[in-house]
Amino acid sequence: xxxxxxxxxxxxxxxxxxxxxxxxxxxxxxxxxxxxxxxxxxxxxxxxxxxxxxxxxxxxxxxxxxxxxxxxxxxxxxxxxxxxxxxxxxxxxxxxxxxxxxxxxxxxxxxxxxxxxxxxxxxxxxxxxxxxxxxxxxxxxxxxxxxxxxxxxxxxxxxxxxxxxxxxxxxxxxxxxxxxxxxxxxxxxxxxxxxxxxxxxxxxxxxxxxxxxxxxxxxxxxxxxxxxxxxxxxxxxxxxxxxxxxxxxxxxxxxxxxxxxxxxxxxxxxxxxxxx
Amino acid sequence: xxxxxxxxxxxxxxxxxxxxxxxxxxxxxxxxxxxxxxxxxxxxxxxxxxxxxxxxxxxxxxxxxxxxxxxxxxxxxxxxxxxxxxxxxxxxxxxxxxxxxxxxxxxxxxxxxxxxxxxxxxxxxxxxxxxxxxxxxxxxxxxxxxxxxxxxxxxxxxxxxxxxxxxxxxxxxxxxxxxxxxxxxxxxxxxxxxxxxxxxxxxxxxxxxxxxxxxxxxxxxxxxxxxxxxxxxxxxxxxxxxxxxxxxxxxxxxxxxxxxxxxxxxxxxxxxxxxxxxxxxxxxxxxxxxxxxxxxxxxxxxxxxxxxxxxxxxxxxxxxxxxxxxxxx
Numbered sequence: 001x002x003x004x005x006x007x008x009x010x011x012x013x014x015x016x017x018x019x020x021x022x023x024x025x026x027x028x029x030x031x032x033x034x035x036x037x038x039x040x041x042x043x044x045x046x047x048x049x050x051x052x053x054x055x056x057x058x059x060x061x062x063x064x065x066x067x068x069x070x071x072x073x074x075x076x077x078x079x080x081x082x083x084x085x086x087x088x089x090x091x092x093x094x095x096x097x098x099x100x101x102x103x104x105x106x107x108x109x110x111x112x113x114x115x116x117x118x119x120x121x122x123x124x125x126x127x128x129x130x131x132x133x134x135x136x137x138x139x140x141x142x143x144x145x146x147x148x149x150x151x152x153x154x155x156x157x158x159x160x161x162x163x164x165x166x167x168x169x170x171x172x173x174x175x176x177x178x179x180x181x182x183x184x185x186x187x188x189x190x191x192x193x194x195x196x197x198x199x200x201x202x203x204x205x206x207x208x209x210x211x212x213x214x215x216x217x218x219x220x221x222x223x224x225x226x227x228x229x230x231x232x233x234x235x236x237x238x239x240x241x242x243x244x245x246x247x248x249x250x251x252x253x254x255x256x257x258x259x260x261x262x263x264x265x266x267x268x269x270x271x272x273x274x275x276x
Numbered sequence: 277x278x279x280x281x282x283x284x285x286x287x288x289x290x291x292x293x294x295x296x297x298x299x300x301x302x303x304x305x306x307x308x309x310x311x312x313x314x315x316x317x318x319x320x321x322x323x324x325x326x327x328x329x330x331x332x333x334x335x336x337x338x339x340x341x342x343x344x345x346x347x348x349x350x351x352x353x354x355x356x357x358x359x360x361x362x363x364x365x366x367x368x369x370x371x372x373x374x375x376x377x378x379x380x381x382x383x384x385x386x387x388x389x390x391x392x393x394x395x396x397x398x399x400x401x402x403x404x405x406x407x408x409x410x411x412x413x414x415x416x417x418x419x420x421x422x423x424x425x426x427x428x429x430x431x432x433x434x435x436x437x438x439x440x441x442x443x444x445x446x447x448x449x450x451x452x453x454x455x456x457x458x459x460x461x462x463x464x465x466x467x468x469x470x471x472x473x474x475x476x477x478x479x480x481x482x483x484x485x486x487x488x489x490x491x492x493x494x495x496x497x498x499x500x501x502x503x504x505x506x507x508x509x510x511x512x513x514x515x516x517x518x519x520x521x522x523x524x525x526x527x528x529x530x531x532x533x534x535x536x537x538x539x540x541x542x543x544x545x546x547x548x549x550x551x552x553x554x555x556x557x558x559x560x561x562x563x564x565x566x567x568x569x570x571x572x573x574x575x576x577x578x579x580x581x582x583x584x585x586x587x588x589x590x591x592x593x594x595x596x597x598x599x600x601x602x603x604x605x
Contacts, residue, residue, distance in 0.1 A: 077485050092483060094476035095597060096544045101469055106484035108466035118464040148597030 004031040006068070007201040008053070008084065008170050013062035015052055022048045024226045026062070030170060030201040035192060037212035038205045039245055040222035046205050049222065050174055053203070054086040055079030085168035087159040089175045095148030099140060102147050103128035103162050127165070128158075135161045135191050153184030157191045164195060171195055172203045177211050189215050209241050221245060285537040286549030288588040292535050292581050293556040299577070300559075304567025311559070311566045315443035321558030322451035324525060325551065326506050328532045329451075329458045330498040332550035335533055336462075337495055338475040338542025339395040343384060344503040345526035346406035349519055350376055351507025353410050353423065356517035360425035361418045370431070373508035377501030380406060384500065385493030395496075403526075411519045421519040427512040436512030447509050454502075459547040471495070475542030531578060532557040535585040537592070544593055556581070 008030040015023040022045050030036050040046045051057045053064070055073030063070045066082050073079045076086075093102050101108075104124045110117040125143020132140045137157045140150065147155060156176050163171055173192065177185040185208075192215045196202055206212050212219065219236070221229040221244045229236075229244050236244075262268060300306040311317075327344055334341055351373040359369030384402055388395045414421055427436065437446050462468035473481040474488050482488045503525075511517040536553025538545030560581065564574045 076483055080485070086483075088480075092477070092480035094473050094480070094543065096476055096539075096593065097469075097472055101472070105469065105473055105481070106486050108469055110466060117466075119466055119469060146597060 004033055006031050007066065009065040009068075010053075010059075011063050011065065013052065013059045013064065015048055015057060016060050022225050023052065023059075024224075026225075026227055028220060028227070028230075030203055031218075032169075032201055033196055033199045034217045035196050035202040035204055035215050037216035037219045038203060038222060039207060039209065039212055039219060039241065041207060041245055044222040045225035046222055047174070048225075050086065050172055050203075050205060053079070053170075053172055054084060080168075083167055083169035084172065085163035085166070085170070086172040086174065087156065087163060087176065089178055092159055093147045093155050096146060098125070098144045098146055099132070099150075099158065100125035100128045100143035102158065103131070103143075103165075107166065128162075131161045131165045132158055135164070135194050137161075137187075137191075151184055151187075152180050153187035156180075156188045160188075160191050160195060164198065164200065168200065170201045170203065172205070174205050175207075176204070177206060177208060185211060207245065209238055209245070212241070213238060284549075285544055285546040285589075285592065286552060287592055288537040288585045289535055289549045289552040289556060291588065292585055293552055293559070295584075296556055296560055296577065296581065300563065300567050300569075304564075304569045306563075306567045311563050314563070314566060315445075316565070317558040317562035318448055319443075319445045320562045321554050322445065322448040323506050323510070324529050324532060324558070325451045325554040326447070326454055327499065327502045327525070328529045328536070328550055328554045329454055329547065330495070330502040331529050332533045332536060332538050332545060332547060333458065333462060333471060334495045334499050335530075335538045335540070336475045336542060336545045337471045337492060338478065339388060339492060339495065340530070341384060341395065341399045341496060341499040342526050342530075343380060343399040343402040343406060344499055344529060345523050346403045346410065347377060347380060347500050347503035348507040348510070348525055349517070350380070350406050350410045351504025352511035352517035353414055353507075353519060354504070355508045355511045356423035356425040357414065357417055359427070360423050360511075360517075366428050366431045369425075370435075370508060373504045374501055377504030378497055380504075381497030381500035382493060385496035388496065389489040389492050414519055422516060424516045425511050426515065431512050435509045436514075445513060447506075447513075450509070455547065455551050459551075462547050467491070472543060475544070477543075528557060528561070531582050534589070535581060537585070537589055539589055539593060540586075544589075553585075 006029045010026050010028045013023060013026040014021065026049065028036070038046060038049065048057065052059055055076045055078050058072060064073070065071065071082065073082070094105070100121060101124065109120040109123050111120045111123075112118050129141060129143050135157055137154055140154060140158070147158065150158065160171065160173070176188050180188065189211060192202055192204060196215070204212065204215060217233050219229070219231055219233075219241065220227050221241065223244075297308070300311070301308065327348070331341060331344065354373045354376050355369040358364050358372045359366050380402060384395070384399055387393065387398045411421065414423065433446070435446065438444065439446055439448070462471065470481065470486045470491055473484070473486060474491060478488060507517070532554040533550055534540065534553070535556055536545070536551070537549035557578070560574055560577050564571045564577075
């Protein structure tokens with residue numbers, strides 16, 4: 001196994017909402033300079049897991065450790081102060097605001113004193129553009145540009161650059177490539193690699209196996225709130241991972257059974273049972 | 277340069293103003309010098325403009341407040357009942373009017389932030405409720421719906437006099453002063469940044485550590501208090517207050533804000549835009565008397581202007597979202 005330092009660790013974490021168990025006995029380790037890919041189908045509990053890591057939910061049982069110390073987060077701000085930053089699918093950016101204002105949202109640099117503390121637009125824009133360019137997005141060169149004019153990939157990159165600048169040590173990326181085209185997704189994957197090179201621990205949530213295989217060092221597959229598989233890069237093939245995500249049933253079997261059903265039912269696919 | 281100007285949120289209001297003036301000059305044969313020197317529309321602009329500034333802030337944050345329609349007469353009646361009917365010192369009337377604004381604003385803000393009920397519905401409730409309270413309260417306390425008020429000299433000078441012996445009211449100075457303050461907060465401080473962010477994406481704003489609920493409540497206090505302040509000024513100026521009146525103001529104020537380039541969905545707009553939007557609205561509404569156009573046409577002009585403004589806001593928003601061109605501001 002890797003000997004890099006473990007930044008964030010979950011030990012037997014359970015999370016239930018009332019009588020519903022969403023997460024069951026989750027144990028995970030995230031190391032510095034490593035990308036952990038969290039794979040799972042919709043409803044597998046990925047969002048709940050992220051929210052637990054980001055301090056939105058407190059675990060029902062089990063513990064979260066940062067640098068080996070048990071912690072309990074009072075809220076998302078608390079997790080952020082511990083260096084855990086979450087970037088959501090749409091980047092958490094404000095389309096009708098400028099790059100500079102977006103970058104420093106909530107932590108605005110100011111100049112002046114007393115009641116005349118003004119937002120330091122020049123500094124904000126300069127730092128924002130510098131940081132984004134350092135991450136390899138050279139197309140952003142004007143901090144006054146509105147974020148809505150950027151591509152989806154650039155918006156993601158801006159949000160990641162922001163998290164890195166503000167001292168994130170663990171970067172949680174929630175389906176960053178889900179809504180993007182091939183080229184844009186490649187863009188984001190490059191940024192993920194860049195963040196990894198800088199020694200950040202990255203948790204990359206996706207259900208696109210290809211994207212996961214490109215950047216991942218370590219993989220965990222979540223099924224019905226439990227970790228169904230935990231393996232390192234190169235230990236499994238793409239087909240094996242896809243099958244795991246589909247709940248163990250191989251895709252080939254599934255296709256065969258659907259086709260068989262359609263032949264005997266005038267071409268209609270089988271009715272599916274509603275999930276519990 | 278021109279294209280850059282077009283991308284600013286105040287562009288719609290500037291173009292509307294130019295358009296209205298052109299119509300007045302070409303079709304109405306207006307004497308521009310006389311129109312600009314006239315006090316009627318400036319006085320009117322100041323009265324709706326003070327409220328429009330705060331409604332602009334609130335609408336940029338993605339909420340709306342229509343209870344302002346009841347708060348203008350509520351502020352006037354509170355002042356008149358306290359200092360006129362009961363003859364208490366003027367300062368109590370002033371503080372009473374502001375206090376009722378703060379209370380209703382806190383109520384609106386609290387309900388909006390604690391529930392998922394849209395602010396339009398919440399403030400519709402307070403609008404109707406406040407109308408009831410003001411009318412019933414006035415009847416109960418004074419036996420009538422109109423209360424005379426004899427304001428002392430200092431109050432007249434500060435809130436309700438004419439300036440320089442002319443026909444411009446002192447409330448114009450309040451409008452300009454408040455516009456500068458609100459502009460500074462909105463465009464130069466971090467708080468303005470936060471208000472834009474709340475209107476842009478409330479969930480992200482909360483995640484970024486912005487005190488969304490506190491700011492929303494403060495903005496509701498701002499609109500209600502601005503409205504009761506204007507009501508108080510009216511009562512002091514006209515030496516009386518009536519229960520009726522103020523309903524038209526809701527629409528006039530919101531139209532001014534929208535013409536000023538504020539998006540109904542929030543997240544975009546500017547204080548200079550709202551200021552110019554208010555001037556434009558006032559010129560249409562009151563300045564029409566200086567033209568040869570029958571004043572009954574003014575509502576048609578306002579309707580057209582509103583539709584054009586909404587269309588332009590949408591276009592500018594799209595332009596701002598896609599254009600790569602540099603812009604200042």
